[in-house]
Amino acid sequence: MLIATLFPLTVLASTVTYDLEASWMRASPDGFERSVIGINGEWPLPTLYATKGDTVTVTLKNSLGNVSTSLHWHGIFQNGTTNMDGSVGASQCSIPPGSSLTYNFTLNQSGTYWYHSHLKGQYPDGMRAPFIIADPDMPFKNDYDEELVISLSDWYHDFTMDLAKSFLSVGNPTGAEPVPDSALMNETQNLNVKVAPGKTYLIRLVNLGAFANQRFWIEGHQMKVVEVDGVWTEPKDASIIYLAVAQRCSVLVSTTNSTGANFPMVTSMDTDLFDAIPDGLQWNTTGWLVYDDSKPKPAPKVLDTFDDFDDFTLVPQDRLPRFPEPDHTITLDLYMDNLGDGANYAFFSGQTYVSPKVPTIYSVMTLGEDAANVSVYGDNTNAYILEKGQVIEVIINNQDPGKHPVHLHGHNFQVVAREAADTGDAPANLTDAGTPGLPMRRDTITLWPTSYARVRFIADNPGVWLFHCHIEWHTISGLIATFIEAPLEVQKSLKIPDDHLAVCKAEGVPTAGNAAGNTVNHFDLTGENKSPAPLPAGFTARGIVALVFSCIAAFLGCAVIAWYGYAPLKQ
Secondary structure (H helix, E strand, C coil): CCCCCCCCCCCCCCEEEEEEEEEEEEECCCCCCEEEEEECCECCCCCEEEECCCEEEEEEEECCCCCCECCEEECCCCCCCHHHCCCECCCECCECCCCEEEEEEECCCCEEEEEECCCCCCHHHCCEEEEEEECCCCCCCCCCCEEEEEEEEEECCCCHHHHHHHHCCCCCCCCCCCCCCEEEECCECCCEEECCCCCEEEEEEEECCCCCCEEEEECCCCEEEEEECCEEEEEEEECEEEECCCCEEEEEEECCCCCCCCEEEEEEECHHHCCCCCCCCCCEEEEEEECCCCCCCCCCCCCCCCCECCHHHCCECCCCCCCCCCCEEEEEEEEEEEECCCCEEEEECCECCCCCCCCHHHHHHHCHHHHHCHHHHCCCCCEEEECCCCEEEEEEEECCCCCEEEEECCCCEEEEEECCCCCCCCCCCCCCCCCCCCCCEECEEEECCCCEEEEEEECCCCEEEEEEECCHHHHHCCCEEEEEECHHHHHHHCCCCHHHHHHHHHHCCCCCCCCCCCCCCCCCCCCCCCCCCECCCCCCHHHHHHHHHHHHHHHHHHHHHHHHHHCCCCC
């Protein structure tokens, strides 16, 4: 029997337990009613809470009836529990309808995180919410009176996978992403946040969106950034926060000493990401800091320009020095291109990700010493083997004219270099923009158009970790790499629970062998899941468009001729 409450069953104990049941329900966050994925009969999903040091146990039952699901704990390192990461195809099988799966992990971090389905195209249909980890010893505990959690998100009126069919098709050879129908704040519009005068609030901001990066500001109030992606930072003033998809940020906001007015707070989708802006699209949504319910709620002022806060200038509060020169460098060239089916795909260095037949963690666990050979993981998992304790540097060259929020599972990373957003051609060097030698850290970085970034982390967390763009359309189209960290160490320490194997059996997914499911010859990948073949030489997206419309025109022409041919003759 499911427990009705969505609050932790224990408050003072070190184990926090949640029983969650996913099912369809109806909601209309922007006035348009549609089906959404709820938890325990509620939507929006509940914000989950725990404390640093807790063991968290979450049992998810899939009562959706027609689709499988999963839960990913975004930003949680999963030290020693890589199989609890929730990434379908990498660290688990999906949970089919009628089945349940338990996630069990211990928290060694604090800050602002979120949880969401990690089955392609699902979380934008509503399966997403903040996950807050408290810390009695947090550095700013004496600097504020109360906490607030505000999520920012985009919203679609159509199901994501229905949109994905037309997005990833020959009819969309340029790869234009579906534009959201609206922006939301706490999964609604016209949000009212009640505040008291003369207080300081810690506001935790989370971008839960599928596509749109967001700008957030509060009129008449200055924000002071103190956290990004679970990393506490030295305080820095900001008037506008630019929060890419999947990023989080905590700010201190002091209220005025008067209740004489209420103040707009605005989230605005970055329309630079959209190939076209549909007529009537309202890319902003407004909420209010409400000092007095009886006072007016004014419309926000129109901004001609945005003074975005630059997170590259942040200094971690723990002042962790820059990691030494890398032991291993991975260079990923990010671009979009068409394949032989005419659709537009996303690539890291020539590979577009396709989920293997055997989830990667199960290949790690069943291939013995061969698990340390990258070739067993297949041609389309874009796999890299990392040795334990290495300093890893990843260079991401964004060859695309769009922005990309790139996220690393299992770690946060130091941003040691990033090409400047304002110039597009002036690379930042290894002298950090904040305090020299103390680079900012986070787990999701915005790549600016046709630019690059260099990030470093220590391979101190054996497991299977995805590195991917968090724009859901780009995840669907293959912008994913797999970092397989110290696989032989994983074999020694990890045990796969029976219920994890049971959901694979229920789905008919093998749990042994290489990427193709071969348990005899680990280097024979016959039958593996692969991407479509490349386009014939000389074809381009523009050529595909011309070919498609030529075929349509030819078909219509033949139809017209046939119609005239069958029309009766008149005397």
